Amino acid sequence: MSDNSSNNNTSSDSDIHKIPEAARPRLRLFASVGAGVIYGLLLRVGFEHKSLHAWLQIVSTAFLIFAPFSVGAVAVLLAAGKSRIHVGMQVMVSFMSMMAFLLAMFIFLLEGMVCLVLVFPVFLVASLIGGLIAGWIHNRFRVSRASLSSFILLPLLLGPIEAHLPPAQSQQEVSSVIQIQASPDEVFEQLASVQNIKPDELGFSFVHLIGLPKPLAANMDGAGVGAVRTSHWEKNVQFEEIITTWQKPYAMHYRFHIQQGGIPRDALDRHVEMGGEYFDVLDGGYDLQAKDGGTELRLTTRFINKSQLKTYGDLWGKMVLNDFHHSILGLMKNRAEHAHQHPTQPSVQQSSPQAAAN
Numbered sequence: 001m002s003d004n005s006s007n008n009n010t011s012s013d014s015d016i017h018k019i020p021e022a023a024r025p026r027l028r029l030f031a032s033v034g035a036g037v038i039y040g041l042l043l044r045v046g047f048e049h050k051s052l053h054a055w056l057q058i059v060s061t062a063f064l065i066f067a068p069f070s071v072g073a074v075a076v077l078l079a080a081g082k083s084r085i086h087v088g089m090q091v092m093v094s095f096m097s098m099m100a101f102l103l104a105m106f107i108f109l110l111e112g113m114v115c116l117v118l119v120f121p122v123f124l125v126a127s128l129i130g131g132l133i134a135g136w137i138h139n140r141f142r143v144s145r146a147s148l149s150s151f152i153l154l155p156l157l158l159g160p161i162e163a164h165l166p167p168a169q170s171q172q173e174v175s176s177v178i179q180i181q182a183s184p185d186e187v188f189e190q191l192a193s194v195q196n197i198k199p200d201e202l203g204f205s206f207v208h209l210i211g212l213p214k215p216l217a218a219n220m221d222g223a224g225v226g227a228v229r230t231s232h233w234e235k236n237v238q239f240e241e242i243i244t245t246w247q248k249p250y251a252m253h254y255r256f257h258i259q260q261g262g263i264p265r266d267a268l269d270r271h272v273e274m275g276g277e278y279f280d281v282l283d284g285g286y287d288l289q290a291k292d293g294g295t296e297l298r299l300t301t302r303f304i305n306k307s308q309l310k311t312y313g314d315l316w317g318k319m320v321l322n323d324f325h326h327s328i329l330g331l332m333k334n335r336a337e338h339a340h341q342h343p344t345q346p347s348v349q350q351s352s353p354q355a356a357a358n
Contacts, residue, residue, distance in 0.1 A: 033079075169306050175298060201330075203326075215328070256283060
C-alpha cells in the first residue's frame, strides 16, 4: 500500500514539473481570475434569486460595492498563494477579474449594457480597493484561509443587514434650460404634440448610445388641464403624461402615468426602468419665459430613488435625465426656430402619429 501511495505522489509531482516553470505564474494568474469570476457570478445569481429577495437585494451597497470588493480580494489571495504579491500584480489581478466578471454577466445575459455601464466605475474602483487590501493583509499576516473566508462571506453577511434597514427613498429634481430664438407662442406650439422625431434631431446622447430607447412621438389628446399626452419611444415603450398646469404660452406641467405593460420587459433593464422597483418618475413640465428677444425654455423632471444606494442612485438618475433633457430641448429649439424662420412651411409635426410610432 505504501509503495502504491509513494508511486502516486511521485507521478503527481512529475506531472506538476512537466509544466514549464515560466508558465506557472501565468497559469496561477488565469486560475485566480477565473475563480474570482465564478465567485462573482454566484453572488450575482444569489442576490437576484427570488427566494432570497427578502435577505439579498441586488441594488444595494452589499452587492454593488462589497461584491466587487470581494471579487478583487478573492482573486488576489488566490493569485498570491503562499508567496508575497507585489502591488502591480494586485492591481492587475483585480482589474482582470473585474473586467472578466462584467463580460461574463453580459455574455450570460445576467445584465444589459445599460446596467453594466452604470455600475462599471464603482465596480472597478471597489475591486481594486479590495485587491489592494487583500494583498496588504496577505503580505503582512499570511492568514490566507481566514482572509479568503472573510472576503467570501462579506457581501453575504452585509446583504441581510442592509435588506432589513428602513427604506431610504430619495426624491430628486432635475432642471435644464435652453435659449431659443423664437417667441414663447412659437415654442409652446412645439410642446404639446411632437410627431415623427428623427434620430438625428436628438443629436448625440450618452444614454441612447448605451441602449436606452429614443423618443419617437408624443400625441396630445385634448388641451388644457386633464388632457393626456402619450409618449411613444423605441422598443414599444409608451407612457402617459396627465396635464396638471396649462398656461399657454408660459407653462405646461404634467404627472407621469405608466400603465401596466407600457414598458416591455426587454425594453429596459428592470433595475433602472421607470416605475420599477428601484426608480420612478413623478412629474415634470415645461416653463417658458420671454428673454433676450427669444424664449428661455426650462424642462424639469422629478424622480424617486427607492434603492438603498441613495448617493450613487441619485447621481446616475440626475445624469440620465439631464442627458435626456438636453436631447429634447435641442429638438424643441431646432423645430421652433425653423418654424420662426419659415412660418409658411408646413410643420414637421403634421406627419402621421401612427407613422411616427412605427
